[in-house]
Amino acid sequence: MTIFCVDDSSTIRMLVKKALEPEGYTVLEAENGKEALSHKDIAGADLFLVDVNMPQMNGFELVKNIKQDTRLSSKPVIFLTTESALEKKNEGKDLGGAGWIVKPFEPPALIKVIKMFS
Amino acid sequence: MRSADLLAKLTTFSLGDLVAMSEIRDIFDELLSSDELNDKESELCKVLYAEFKGLNKQGEQDQKERILSGIKKGIERFVKTRTPAPAPAAEKAPAAVQKMDMDVLLSFIAESRDHLEHIEEKIMDLETGYNPDLVDEIFRSMHTIKGVASFLGLPRIKTLSHLLESILDKLRLQELTPEGGTIDLLLSGTDILNKLVMDLDEKTSRKNVKKENVDIVEMDIDIVEFTGRLEELIRGNVPAQKTAGPDQGDDLVTADMRQKFIGESLDMLDEIEQSILDLEKSNDSTRHISDAFRTIHTIKGNAGFFWYGKVEYICMNLENLLDVLRKNEEVLSVDTVNSLLNAVDYLRRTLHEIDRGEVQPGEYDGTSIDIFGGPEPGSQLGDILVSMGEARSEDIQDALQLQNMKLGEILIERGVTSETAVNHALARQEKITGNTEGKQYAAKRKDIRVNTDRLDHMFNLMGELITAEAMVIHNPDIAGQDLPNFSKSANYLSKITREMQEVTMSMRMVPLEGLFSKMRRLVRDLSRKFGKDVRITISGEDTEMDRNVMEEVSDPLVHIIRNSIDHGIENRDVRIKKKKTDFGTIHLSARYEGNEIWVIIRDDGKGLDREKILEKALAKGLVTKDQEMSDKDVFQLIFMPGFSTAEKVSEISGRGVGMDVVKKNIDKLRGKVDVESVKGEYTEIVLRIPLTLAIIDAVTARVGTMLYSIPINDITSFQKPSRSQLTRTDTRSTVFNHRDKLVPVVDLAEFFHVAKEREQMEDGIFIVVNNADKTAALCADEIVGYRQVVIKPLPEYIGTMKAVSGCSVQEDGDVSMILDVHALCDQSIG
Known part of the structure; x- marks a missing residue:
């Protein structure tokens, strides 16, 4: 299973990679929405882990784009967010996101969540 | 269930x-x-x-x-x-990663540095005008730092970045305006973040040896007070005003006066320190104690006027202790002196805190500080001494007895136990407070850490290697022999040494960007301090400079800029009267020029006043009345030690820091300082720094028996002149028609007053040089060769020679003079 992690923080991407790769997942990376959409392997992604706040194209814009792309529209998008207010968290869900994981998360929790979608 | x-x-x-x-x-x-x-x-x-x-x-x-x-x-x-339903399981707070993954931590540090490096500039840009994109960018940086810090269990970084993020959010929503107080808070917040990250960086690099996961904890500094201020700002807009720093305040006390007070007190503290140190050495302790006492008393009085309760409190305690000593000299010991010095340090720190606006005027209860014990808590000697001093006045005889006895005990105990502890604490303290003098601003970028001593050593060896290489390849024993195999190997060797030299040089080259952005901050802080609106523009910040050199340039730059703002740039109303822009501008730029890097500081202030400088120099006996001097020479006078045209004592002159420091530092680098100024319009100071300290490519030419090396970067061509190309002008000068341009000819033999072989100019060879828009044709007898030369400074007994920047030892042991083409052009053709 291929997970596409989109986050402007290289540290977060590293954390995700370190958590998922030992579990046998392939992790693709991009720094922002724009970069993600132009990634050559984007069609191969099975699930998106997306940060909300990013330069150039934020997570919400990205999910809109994903939902309009027929190749991708069925792939679940999970937001990585630091928001604590429910309305804020639901904003991404209303755009078609599968849900959210609140930062900071523990690697085992991330793995469990991803397993729900495999 | x-x-x-x-x-x-x-x-x-x-x-x-x-x-x-x-x-x-x-x-x-x-x-x-x-x-x-x-x-x-x-x-x-x-x-x-x-x-x-x-x-x-x-x-x-x-x-x-x-x-x-x-x-x-x-x-x-x-x-x-099923009954009863048990209480729902307590929600487990997401535990941060306790054992830090080294890779993750390193990644966080690198990332945070990237963010923090540019954040300061951006914040300062905000001050000049609200820009939603900019706020967004800073917000995002803070957001990212916060997010990652929460993973790594770094509570201070997380809290700080969170609060700063909230402020930025308010700015974004326009609930706050980017005025001075808010910007100040954002800047100090960034400073603290920087400090925390740098500390982590230091800790990780120390533990770098073992790569496993380690416990690394954040620096333990108290940010509660600061975060409190941030929170206040977030809650309501009012307190931003309160925190706006030392510029505010009632009309009686101006920022200027406060500066003067701090400067003066710091000077006096130096005196006191000297007196205290003399106490140890001399027999005449009464005099030193009285001196110190009197000076402390002055500081206390001044502090009272400015209503700095904390300073008053410290002074009072110092006075008391000195009073005890004055009346009872047996108490004097190494430990008492240490205590006194600690108190002086404490006072100094407090003054710096006032300077930075961290301490506000007000009463002080003084319950929580131990001013004599140094930064180590719990060493109460000073307090005990003082309280005894006070008790003494009530019952002199009895207390005196008691005092002697107890003091002895305490002193011994203290001497035994806490000497090392104090040292430790001092070292720690230094790390926390010591680097606040401006070093922390720009986070340095690095990939691996190498001790610069080692680099320097390598640099020296590189110089030796090149000399050695030349000695082998141009060895007189093999001169004139046909040795094809040897030449081949020699060429190969040359190629490698050359590459190695380039690599060695580049290792220490860093862009000036960091230094320049430090100056931005300086200009901002100083312009607020002096109450003048001064802006800074920067260009050429990507010019690279040797790291060691850059460190030497930093101080002169600070002095020049301070001077510009303090003395050069006029007050607002003066500027308006003179029909100038109502704000002053300092332009800071850098560029390569021949074999030098030029760092140029130009302000649009009132310019240098030739007459005033001359007057002053005469009064100080630096020049004589009948001396005829060009503007250039006159302006150079400002760099003489002991020269200052400032009429009022300000922070700078008060601290005894003059422009002579500039000259001294630049001289050390074999550089030059040029000054250009038009009265009423501008002053431009050019720091001309040699590109490298050690090795240059140069063409060596012979004039008579002398050898001269000319840096290759200054040379444009070599010409064999024909008679028709030469024209003699009025007096003794000659011009050379070079591709339809007239180039003045400088006969090196005449210039340096050495014997020449040739009689006619056209028998020699012309080396056409160009430096800073000046072109000249240097006439020499013959070209000896082109190679790398290792620059050595002229031996001291020779003194300075005009237009010579150093010398170099040739492979056969002869010495060649390295020409300073810029000076040569200046001095020969004006």
């Missing part, structure tokens, strides 16, 4: 919370594998579980909500049959 847990979890569950969803699934699993449910219930539960699992599939939101409430109702039924 897993079913009750399940219900509790479900009640608080909101669709989309994926972590909670996975936890609920776990509880379902546990419930089904336990024997909590009977068969029938189990069946139902399995159905509910399947429904729940379907919730993460894509589908209608409303429908999912309905399914969810259905599941809840189903579970409720099991729970009702």
Whole structure:
């Protein structure tokens, strides 16, 4: 299973990679929405882990784009967010996101969540 | 009772919370594998579980909500049959990663540095005008830092970045305006963040040897007071004014006066320190104590006027202790002196705090500080001494006895136990407070850490290697012999040494960007301090400079800029009267020029006043009346030690720091300082720094028996002149028609007054040089060769030679002079 992690923080991407790769997942990376959409392997992604706040194209814009792309529209998008207010968290869900994981998360929790979608 | 847990979890569950969803699934699993449910219930539960699992599939939101409430109702039924429902399991707070993963931590540090490096500039840009994109950018940086810090369990970084983020959010929503106080807070916040990150960096690099996961904790500094201020600002807009720093305040006390007070007090503290140190050495301790006492008393009086309770309190205690010593000299010991010095340091720190606006005027109760003990808490000697001093006045004789005895005990005990502890504490203290003098601003970029001593050593060896190489290849023993194999190997060797030299040089080259952005901050702080609106423009910041050199340039730059703002740039109303822009501008730029890097500081202030400088120089006996001097020479006078045209004592002159420091530092680098100024318009100071300290490519030419090396970067061509190309002009000068341009000829033999072989100019060879828009043709007898030369400074007994920047030893042991083409052009053709 291929997970596409989109986050402007290289540290977060590293954390995700370190958590998922030992579990046998392939992790693709991009720094922002724009970069993600132009990634050559984007069609191969099975699930998106997306940060909300990013330069150039934020997570919400990205999910809109994903939902309009027929190749991708069925792939679940999970937001990585630091928001604590429910309305804020639901904003991404209303755009078609599968849900959210609140930062900071523990690697085992991330793995469990991803397993729900495999 | 897993079913009750399940219900509790479900009640608080909101669709989309994926972590909670996975936890609920776990509880379902546990419930089904336990024997909590009977068969029938189990069946139902399995159905509910399947429904729940379907919730993460894509589908209608409303429908999912309905399914969810259905599941809840189903579970409720099991729970009702079981009583009592236990309290829901306490929500476990997401624990931060305790053992830090080294890679992750390193990545965080590098990332934070990237963010922080540019944040300061951006914040300062904000001050000149609100720009939503800029705020967004800074916000995002803070947001990222916050996010990652929360993973790594770095509470201070997290809290700080969180609060700063909130302020930026308010700016974004325009609930706050980017005025001075807010910007100040953002800047100091960034400073603290920088400090914390740098500290982590230091700690990790220390532990770098073992790569396993280690416990690395944040620097333990107290940020509560600061975060309090941030919180106040976030809650309401009012307190931003309060924190706006030392510029505010009532009309009686101006920022100028405060500066003067701090400067003066710091000077006096130096005197006191000297007196205290003399105490140890001399027999005449009474005089030194009285001196110190008197000076402290002055500081105390001044502090009272400015209403700095803390300073007054410290002074008072110092006075008391000195009073005890004055009346009872036996008490004097190494430890007493240490205590006194500690108190002086404490006072100095407090003054710096005032300077930075961290201490505000007001009463001080002084209960919590131990001013004599140094930064180590719990060493109470000073307090005890002082309280004894006070007790003494009530009952002199008895107390004196008691005092001597107890003091002895205390002193011994203290001497034994806490000497090293104090040193440790001091070292730690230094790390926390010591680097606040401006070093922390720009986070340095690095990939691996190498001790610069080693680099320097390598640099020296490189110089030796090149000399050695030349000695072998041009060895007189093999001169004129046809040695094809040797030449081949020699060429190969040359190629490698050359490459190695380039690599060695580049290792220490860093862009000036960091230094320049430090100056931006300086200009900002100083312009506020002096109450002048001064802006800075910067260009050429990507010019690279040797790191060692850059360190030497930093101080002169600070002095020049301070001077510009303090003395050069006029007050607002003066500027308006003179029809200048109402704000002053300092332009800071850098560029390569021949073999030099030019760092140029130009201000549009009142310019240098030739007459005034001359007058002053005459009065100080630096020049004589009949001396005829060009503007250039006159302006150079400002760099003479002891020269200052400032009429009033300000922070700079008060601290005894003059422009002579500039000259001294630049001289050390074999550089030059040029000054250009038009009265009333501008002053431009050019620091001309040699590109490298050690090795240059040069062409060596012979004039008579002398050898001169000319840096290759200054040379444009070599010409064999014909008679028709030469024209003699009025006096003794000659011009050379070079591609239809007239180039002045400088006969090196004449210039340096050495014997020449040739009689006619056209018998020699012309080396056409160009430096800073000046072109000249240097006439020499012959070209000896082109090679790398290792620059050595001229030996001191030679003194300075005009237009010579150093010398170099040739492979055969002869010495060549390295020409300073710029000076040569200046001096020969004006």
